[in-house]
Amino acid sequence: MSTGINIGKSIKILDEGVTLTSDVAQIDFTGTGVTATTSGNNVTVNVVGATGVWGISNASGVYTFYTTLTLAMAAATAGQTIELFADVTETGNVTVNLKDAVNINLNGHTYTVDNAGTANCLQDNGVAVNVSILNGVIKRAQGNASATNTLCLYVTGASTILGDNLKLVQVLNTLKVAMTINNANATVSGMYCIGGNPTIVVSAGRLLDSTAISGNGGGISNAGIIKNCYGRGLNVYGINNSGTAYNCIGEDFFVTGFNNTGYAFGCTGNGYTGYGAGGININCIGFSSASTGFYVNGGSQSYNCSGYSTAGNGIYMINGRITNCTAYSAAGNALGFINSGSNVSLVYNCTLSSLAAATINANNSTASCKIYNSFIECTWNNASGHGIVCNHDGLEIVNNSIIIANASANAINAASAKTISYANNAFKGATTPVNANITQGIVNTHDNQGNILI
Numbered sequence: 001m002s003t004g005i006n007i008g009k010s011i012k013i014l015d016e017g018v019t020l021t022s023d024v025a026q027i028d029f030t031g032t033g034v035t036a037t038t039s040g041n042n043v044t045v046n047v048v049g050a051t052g053v054w055g056i057s058n059a060s061g062v063y064t065f066y067t068t069l070t071l072a073m074a075a076a077t078a079g080q081t082i083e084l085f086a087d088v089t090e091t092g093n094v095t096v097n098l099k100d101a102v103n104i105n106l107n108g109h110t111y112t113v114d115n116a117g118t119a120n121c122l123q124d125n126g127v128a129v130n131v132s133i134l135n136g137v138i139k140r141a142q143g144n145a146s147a148t149n150t151l152c153l154y155v156t157g158a159s160t161i162l163g164d165n166l167k168l169v170q171v172l173n174t175l176k177v178a179m180t181i182n183n184a185n186a187t188v189s190g191m192y193c194i195g196g197n198p199t200i201v202v203s204a205g206r207l208l209d210s211t212a213i214s215g216n217g218g219g220i221s222n223a224g225i226i227k228n229c230y231g232r233g234l235n236v237y238g239i240n241n242s243g244t245a246y247n248c249i250g251e252d253f254f255v256t257g258f259n260n261t262g263y264a265f266g267c268t269g270n271g272y273t274g275y276g277a278g279g280i281n282i283n284c285i286g287f288s289s290a291s292t293g294f295y296v297n298g299g300s301q302s303y304n305c306s307g308y309s310t311a312g313n314g315i316y317m318i319n320g321r322i323t324n325c326t327a328y329s330a331a332g333n334a335l336g337f338i339n340s341g342s343n344v345s346l347v348y349n350c351t352l353s354s355l356a357a358a359t360i361n362a363n364n365s366t367a368s369c370k371i372y373n374s375f376i377e378c379t380w381n382n383a384s385g386h387g388i389v390c391n392h393d394g395l396e397i398v399n400n401s402i403i404i405a406n407a408s409a410n411a412i413n414a415a416s417a418k419t420i421s422y423a424n425n426a427f428k429g430a431t432t433p434v435n436a437n438i439t440q441g442i443v444n445t446h447d448n449q450g451n452i453l454i
Contacts, residue, residue, distance in 0.1 A: 053086045069096050069104075069111065076102040084109045084136065093117030098159070100129040106136020106166070114141040123154040124161075128185075132162040139169040140178070152178045152193070155205070158185035163192070163210075170195035178212070181205040181224065197236060202226060202243070219250065222262075238271060241279075257286070261298070269294075274309070277302050277320070288312065292336075294327070296320035299343075313361075314352070319343035326351045333361040334376075337369050350374040358386040358413070359402075368394040374401075381405040386413040387430075390420055390438070396454055397422040404429040414438050421454050 052065035054072035057080075066072040068090065072082045078101035089112040113121045121138050138152045152168035155161060168191055170178040178195030181188050186205035193199050193210070197217020200207065202224040212219040212231045219231025219238045227246040231239040238250030238257045247266045250258030258269030259276035268285045269275030274293045275286025281302040286294035287309070294307025296317040306326040307315035313336040314327030327334040327350065334352040337345050337360075345368075352359050352374060359378040362369050371388065378385045386409045387402035388395075395418075402411040402425060411433040412422060421441035427433035444453040 053084060053088050055083045055085060056080050057083070068094075070094060073097070073099055073102065078102065081105050083107055084111060088112070089114050091115055093119045095119040096122050097125040097127075098122055098129045098131050098161075100127070101131065103132045103134065105134045106138075108135055110137040110139055112139040112141055118149050120149050120151045120154040122152070124157040124159045126156045128158040130160045132164060133166050134164045135166070137167045137169055139171060140176075141171050150176060151180055152195075153188075153191075154179070155181045155186050155188055156183055158183050159188075160186075161188045163188070163190035166191060168193045168195075170199070177201050181207060184224070198231075198233070198240070200231070219252070220248075237276075238269065239267075241267075253290070256295070257288075258284075260284075275305075275307065277305070281305050286315075292316040293329075294325075296322060314354075317345050319345060321346040321348075322350055323348045324350065328353050328355075329357065330355045332357050333359065335360045337362040345369045347371045347374055353377045354380060354385075356380050358384065358389045360388040362388065362390050362392070362395060368396070370396040371398070371400060372396070373399045376400055376402045378404045378409070383408040385409045387411040387427075388413065390414045390418050391416075393419045394441070395420045395422075397425060398454065399424045401426045402428070402433075407431045410435045412438060423452050423454065 052067040054066040054069055055063040056072060056076055057063050066075065073096055076082055076099060081103040083105045084107055087110045091114055093115045094113065113119060121140050140150055140152045152170055168178045170176045176196040178193040178199050179191060180201045182203040184204045189208035189210065191210040193212045196215060198219060198221040199212035199214045200220045202222045204224045206225045207229055209228045214233045216234050218236040218240055219233040220226060220229060222241045222245060223243045225244045226248055229248045231250045233252035235254045237255055237259045238252045239248055241260045241264060242262045244263045245267050249268045252271040254272055256273045256276040257271030258267055260281060261278040263280045264284050266283045270287050272288060272290045273295050274288040275284060277294055277296045277300045278298045279300060282304060284305045286307045289310045291312040293309040294305060294315045296302055296315060297320060300320040302322045302325055304324045308328050309332060310330045312332045314329040314334045315322065316336045318338045334354040357380060359376050376387045378387055383406055385404055385406045387404050388397060397412060397420060404411060407430060409430060411427040411430050412420065413435045414437040417437050419439045419441045423442055442452060442454055446452045
């Protein structure tokens with residue numbers, strides 16, 4: 001007789017230490033990448049983790065990975081950061097909508113959207129988000145050259161977006177915008193953008209502490225508010241401001257560095273024409289090594305501003321007003337005028353100096369100019385080194401100090417007969433301070449208090 005002994009054992013199945021079942025009838029391993037191997041009575045199951053270059057860490061530091069930014073953004077929740085672990089190119093016509101309180105850390109890598117469609121790389125989709133985008137490059141390639149989008153970043157909501165060590169690169173073509181802001185309550189800061197014409201557009205909202213470099217066009221076009229920004233253009237402008245600008249720098253060595261028709265405070269322009277001064281300008285500077293340093297037009301008002309040139313006029317003015325301003329030229333006039341119609345150019349409390357031409361040239365004016373309380377110096381030791389050159393009637397020249405270097409030059413000069421009103425000026429250096437072609441335009445006798453009717 002034989003005896004058979006059958007000993008049954010229960011087997012527990014656990015997942016990360018948690019019991020799923022304590023008595024198994026059958027185990028079946030399924031799923032792509034899941035493998036099981038045996039060694040004697042031992043079974044080893046290998047489960048491959050999720051793959052992808054985008055990762056989100058949980059509170060324990062364990063990452064879940066995603067193949068696309070779209071999938072990662074869909075899975076992310078407020079307070080999390082999506083990280084990129086390798087350069088990646090998206091070939092689909094995909095726009096990723098930012099999510100409030102979900103940040104993106106590119107970890108020094110580049111995210112490229114390379115598709116012939118019209119998608120933006122990132123946008124807030126008109127919804128207010130507060131996010132940071134860090135440490136890398138966002139690039140838009142191919143796309144629709146005539147479309148208004150195909151941007152690296154498009155902000156139309158009341159969003160606050162911070163860039164830190166972030167570049168936005170538009171390589172679609174040389175005419176495309178890299179970033180647009182179009183919401184009065186939006187604030188974007190810390191962006192370094194490379195693109196076309198223009199590179200950054202601020203239709204509304206605020207742009208802070210950002211840079212725009214254009215390969216063929218303007219740097220920054222602003223109708224909102226920009227602060228501490230730098231724009232470099234090519235053949236158009238560095239910064240074109242019709243809004244409000246604070247402490248910004250614009251450069252374009254073929255056209256105008258900083259062009260203002262709005263409000264500018266503490267801004268600087270450097271270019272073929274350094275600064276184009278329409279609107280209101282306070283504490284601004286223009287410099288040019290090719291033409292005019294500070295170009296005043298359209299009834300502009302400029303206070304405490306400076307124009308410097310090594311090739312042309314320090315300040316060139318068409319129907320404007322300058323107060324407490326400084327103009328210097330190493331090669332041309334410190335100040336040149338063109339007036340038209342009944343318009344008047346006004347010069348108050350200014351310091352004007354020229355090294356190689358007459359200090360003020362009003363030869364092209366057809367209407368009145370008023371020059372008051374200013375220091376006017378010509379250090380050009382030449383018989384043509386005049387203080388003020390006039391070519392029309394009606395100038396008012398009052399309470400100025402006019403110093404010239406050559407005794408044969410005039411403090412006030414005219415090439416033909418002109419009637420000029422001049423009073424209480426101090427002349428130095430000229431044998432004949434007022435040219436013989438000039439007739440005194442003040443014919444009234446002063447009153448007992450010494451007042452003069454001009």
